[in-house]
Amino acid sequence: MLKVPMRGASASAQTPTKAVILVGGPSRGTRFRPLSLDAPKPLFDVAGHPIIWHNLKAIEKVESVKEVILIGYYDESVFRDFLKDSAREFPQLKIQYLREYQALGTAGGLYHFRDAILKGKPERFFVLNADVCCSFPLNEMLKLFDDKDAEAVILGTRISNDAATNFGCIVSDAHTKRVLHYVEKPESHISNLINCGVYLFDTETIFSSIKSTIKRRTERPRLIAYPSSENLESSYIGGEDDDDSSKEVLRLEQDILSDLADSNRFFVHETKDFWRQIKTAGSAVPANALYLQKAFQSQSEELAKPSANVLPPVFIHPTAEVDPTAKLGPNVSIGPRAVVGPGARVKESIVLEDAEIKHDACVLYSIIGWSSKVGAWARVEGTPTPVTSHSTSIIKNGVKVQSVTILGKECSVANEVRVQNCVCLPNKELKRDVANEVIM
Amino acid sequence: MKALILVGGFGTRLRPLTLTLPKPLVEFGNQPMIYHQVEALAAAGVTDIVLAVNYRPEIMTAALNKYEEQFNVKITFSVESEPLGTAGPLKLAEKILGKDNSPFFVLNSDVICEYPFKKLLDFHKSHGEEGTIVVTKVEEPSKYGVIVHKPNHPSRIDRFVEKPVEFVGNRINAGIYILNPSVLKRIELRPTSIEQETFPAIVKDGGLHSFDLEGFWMDVGQPKDFLSGTCLYLSSLNKRNPKALVPASEPYVFGGNVMVHPTAKIGKNCRIGPNVVLGPNVVVGDGVRIQRSVILENAKVKDHAWVKSTICGWNSSIGRWARLENVTVLGDDVSIGDEVYVNGGSVLPHKSIKQNVETPSIIM
Numbered sequence: 001m002l003k004v005p006m007r008g009a010s011a012s013a014q015t016p017t018k019a020v021i022l023v024g025g026p027s028r029g030t031r032f033r034p035l036s037l038d039a040p041k042p043l044f045d046v047a048g049h050p051i052i053w054h055n056l057k058a059i060e061k062v063e064s065v066k067e068v069i070l071i072g073y074y075d076e077s078v079f080r081d082f083l084k085d086s087a088r089e090f091p092q093l094k095i096q097y098l099r100e101y102q103a104l105g106t107a108g109g110l111y112h113f114r115d116a117i118l119k120g121k122p123e124r125f126f127v128l129n130a131d132v133c134c135s136f137p138l139n140e141m142l143k144l145f146d147d148k149d150a151e152a153v154i155l156g157t158r159i160s161n162d163a164a165t166n167f168g169c170i171v172s173d174a175h176t177k178r179v180l181h182y183v184e185k186p187e188s189h190i191s192n193l194i195n196c197g198v199y200l201f202d203t204e205t206i207f208s209s210i211k212s213t214i215k216r217r218t219e220r221p222r223l224i225a226y227p228s229s230e231n232l233e234s235s236y237i238g239g240e241d242d243d244d245s246s247k248e249v250l251r252l253e254q255d256i257l258s259d260l261a262d263s264n265r266f267f268v269h270e271t272k273d274f275w276r277q278i279k280t281a282g283s284a285v286p287a288n289a290l291y292l293q294k295a296f297q298s299q300s301e302e303l304a305k306p307s308a309n310v311l312p313p314v315f316i317h318p319t320a321e322v323d324p325t326a327k328l329g330p331n332v333s334i335g336p337r338a339v340v341g342p343g344a345r346v347k348e349s350i351v352l353e354d355a356e357i358k359h360d361a362c363v364l365y366s367i368i369g370w371s372s373k374v375g376a377w378a379r380v381e382g383t384p385t386p387v388t389s390h391s392t393s394i395i396k397n398g399v400k401v402q403s404v405t406i407l408g409k410e411c412s413v414a415n416e417v418r419v420q421n422c423v424c425l426p427n428k429e430l431k432r433d434v435a436n437e438v439i440m
Numbered sequence: 441m442k443a444l445i446l447v448g449g450f451g452t453r454l455r456p457l458t459l460t461l462p463k464p465l466v467e468f469g470n471q472p473m474i475y476h477q478v479e480a481l482a483a484a485g486v487t488d489i490v491l492a493v494n495y496r497p498e499i500m501t502a503a504l505n506k507y508e509e510q511f512n513v514k515i516t517f518s519v520e521s522e523p524l525g526t527a528g529p530l531k532l533a534e535k536i537l538g539k540d541n542s543p544f545f546v547l548n549s550d551v552i553c554e555y556p557f558k559k560l561l562d563f564h565k566s567h568g569e570e571g572t573i574v575v576t577k578v579e580e581p582s583k584y585g586v587i588v589h590k591p592n593h594p595s596r597i598d599r600f601v602e603k604p605v606e607f608v609g610n611r612i613n614a615g616i617y618i619l620n621p622s623v624l625k626r627i628e629l630r631p632t633s634i635e636q637e638t639f640p641a642i643v644k645d646g647g648l649h650s651f652d653l654e655g656f657w658m659d660v661g662q663p664k665d666f667l668s669g670t671c672l673y674l675s676s677l678n679k680r681n682p683k684a685l686v687p688a689s690e691p692y693v694f695g696g697n698v699m700v701h702p703t704a705k706i707g708k709n710c711r712i713g714p715n716v717v718l719g720p721n722v723v724v725g726d727g728v729r730i731q732r733s734v735i736l737e738n739a740k741v742k743d744h745a746w747v748k749s750t751i752c753g754w755n756s757s758i759g760r761w762a763r764l765e766n767v768t769v770l771g772d773d774v775s776i777g778d779e780v781y782v783n784g785g786s787v788l789p790h791k792s793i794k795q796n797v798e799t800p801s802i803i804m
C-alpha cells in the first residue's frame with residue numbers, strides 16, 4: 001500500500017510560478033481618505049500588519065512561488081522600508097516593486113512589465129489585488145488549475161443578490177466549475193458569484209489575450225464595451241479614481257476577463273471563507289476583524305492572550321502601552337507606541353501608531369489615526385454593520401453616513417466629548433459632541 | 441395653623457418615575473418631595489395638613505403616618521371623586537381649613553423652593569387682608585401669567601395678565617398662598633380654578649397681596665425641571681446647610697453641589713459633580729463620571745460609565761462604559777447594557793436596553 005498523496009502537489013511545486021500584487025497608486029486610494037492622506041493604502045496596518053503583508057503571508061504558503069512582483073504607480077521610496085522588512089520576514093521570496101510611469105490599468109500594468117514577469121519562464125502566475133481582504137486559498141486555486149489543466153482560475157465568492165451587481169459577476173457551470181460568462185458591475189442581476197480579485201493565469205494565455213485586446217482596440221479604438229450610458233455613469237459615481245477613459249488604460253476586469261470566459265479553460269474556485277474589499281477607509285475595520293479572526297483561528301502567537309480584559313482576537317504591538325484595567329476586544333488592533341489608559345474600552349477598532357486613549361474613554365467601531373488623542377470619558381463610536389454587509393455606509397435619519405468613525409492623523413477629542421459616525425480629517429480638535437458629519 | 445397641599449392626579453408628567461411611586465413620594469434631594477413641604481409647614485407651626493388628591497395610593501398612607509409622628513402634625517387625605525381643579529379641593533376640605541379663623545397655607549406639590557412660610561404668615565398678618573400669594577421673579581415673563589400691582593402700592597395686586605406680549609411686570613404666581621377662611625365662601629364645590637376664578641374675584645375687592653420669594657423657585661413636575669430644580673436646590677443647600685453636601689475636599693467631588701447618602705458607595709477614580717444626588721445604597725463603580733444627575737435608591741452605576749442630565753430610577757443599573765445624557769430618565773429596575781449610549785431616553789420600568797438609543801424617545 002504505497003500512497004503518494006503529495007505527488008500532484010510536489011509536481012506542481014516544481015512548476016515555476018510567480019505572484020503579482022497590484023498595489024495601485026496615490027491617485028487611486030481616494031476612497032480610503034482620510035487615512036490615505038497620510039499613508040499609502042497598501043501599507044495601512046490591519047491586524048498589526050500592512051494590507052499587502054497579508055497577501056505575502058498567503059503567497060508564502062505556495063511552495064512553487066519564489067518571486068513576487070508588486071506593480072503600481074506609487075513612488076519607489078514608498079515601498080522601500082516595507083521591501084526591506086519583507087526580505088527579512090519572507091526570506092524564501094524575492095520581492096520587488098515595479099513602478100508604472102502612469103496608471104495603465106490592471107491588465108495594462110501586467111503587460112507593460114511582461115518581460116519582468118516572464119523572466120525565469122514561469123508557466124503561470126498569480127495576480128492579487130492589494131485592496132481585497134480574504135484568506136487567499138492560493139493552493140486550492142493551484143489544485144483546480146492543475147486538475148482542469150486550466151488557462152485561468154479566478155477566485156469567486158457568493159454574496160447577497162442585491163450587493164452582487166456592485167462587483168464583477170461570474171456565471172459558472174456548477175458541475176465543471178467552468179466560467180461561462182463574466183460581466184463587470186452589471187445593471188441587472190446575473191449571478192451572486194462574484195470576482196474576488198485574485199487570479200491564477202497561464203502565462204502564455206494571459207499575455208496573448210491582453211495583446212489581442214490591445215490590437216483590437218487599436219483597430220477599432222472607440223468601441224468601448226459599455227452596455228449603456230447609465231452603466232458608464234454608475235461606474236463613474238462608483239468612484240473609479242483614475243482616468244478610465246484613457247485608451248492607454250487596460251483593465252483586467254472589464255477588458256480581459258469577459259473574453260477569457262469564451263475560452264473553455266477558464267475556471268472559478270469558489271471560496272466559502274471570508275472575503276471583503278478594502279476600498280473605503282471604513283472597510284479597514286471589517287478587514288482588521290477578519291484578519292484577526294484568521295490569526296486567532298490559526299493560534300497565532302502574535303495576538304494578545306485572552307483574559308478578563310482581553311476579549312480575543314486582539315493585537316497589541318509590543319511597543320504599545322495598555323493599562324491592565326483597560327478592556328480590549330474583540331477585533332482590536334493597537335499600533336506601535338499607542339497608549340491606552342486605565343479603564344478605557346476599545347472594541348472593533350484600530351488604534352494607530354502613537355495614538356492615545358485616555359482613562360475611562362470608550363472607542364467602538366472606529367479608527368483612531370496616528371498620534372491622535374481621545375480624552376478621558378470621551379466616546380468615539382461607529383455603528384456595527386451586519387457581517388454580511390459589503391457596504392461601509394449606513395442610512396441614518398434618511399442621510400447616508402459612514403458606519404465607522406475615523407479620526408485622521410493628529411486629531412484630538414476633548415474629555416467627555418462624544419463623536420459618532422464621523423469622518424474627521426487630519427489635525428482637527430473636536431471639543432463638542434458631533435454625530436453623522438465629515439469634519440474638514 | 442392649617443395647610444392644603446394640591447397633589448392632584450397621577451403625576452403623568454413625571455413618568456416613568458410616577459409609574460412606580462406617586463409623585464409626592466419621588467425623592468428630591470434624597471427625601472420625598474412631600475417631606476420637604478411637610479417639614480417646612482411644621483416648622484412654621486402648621487398642625488393640620490390636607491393632601492388634596494384625586495386618587496388614594498395606599499403606599500402614601502404609610503409614608504405620611506411616619507411624618508405625622510416625626511413632625512407632630514395631622515395629615516388628612518381629601519380625595520376628589522372627580523378632578524376639582526385648583527380651587528375645588530379647598531372647598532372640599534372646608535371642614536378642616538375653615539375650622540377656625542386662622543389663615544391657611546395652600547401650596548402646589550410640584551413647587552420646590554426655600555419655603556418662606558413664617559415670613560409669609562407675618563406679612564399676611566401685617567396687611568390684614570384676605571389673601572397673599574407668593575410671587576417669584578422670572579427672566580421671561582411672556583411665558584407665564586404675570587402679576588400687576590396697583591399703582592403706587594408695593595404689594596396690592598391690580599390684575600393678572602396671562603402670557604403678556606408687552607412687558608407689564610416680571611413677577612409670577614409661585615403656586616404658594618396664604619388665605620383667610622373667608623376665601624372658602626367664594627368657592628363653589630365644582631371643578632374650578634383658583635388662579636382664574638378665585639383670585640380675580642379677591643383682586644376685584646382689593647384683598648389680594650403679593651409676597652416676593654427669596655431664593656430659588658422651580659416647578660419640578662417634569663424630568664427636565666426636576667433636574668434643574670435639583671441643581672438649584674443643591675446650590676441653595678450649599679449656602680444654607682453645606683453639611684448636607686459632600687465637602688469639596690473629597691477627591692471625587694468635581695465642581696461641588698454633590699449630595700451622597702451615607703449608605704452609598706463610590707469606587708476609585710470617579711469624578712462626580714457638579715449637581716449630583718446619590719441615593720441610599722447606590723453603588724458607583726470605578727472611573728465613573730456623573731454630573732447633573734440624580735441616582736435613586738439601590739441603583740448601580742458600573743465602572744467607567746458616563747452619566748449626565750439623567751434621573752436613574754430605583755434599582756436600575758447602568759452598564760460599564762455606558763453613556764447617558766440629555767434628560768434620560770430610567771424607571772424602576774431598568775438595566776442599561778455595557779457600552780450602550782442613551783440620548784434623552786425615557787425608559788419604562790423593568791426594561792433592559794442593549795442597543796443605543798440615539799435620539800430622544802420613549803422606550804415602552
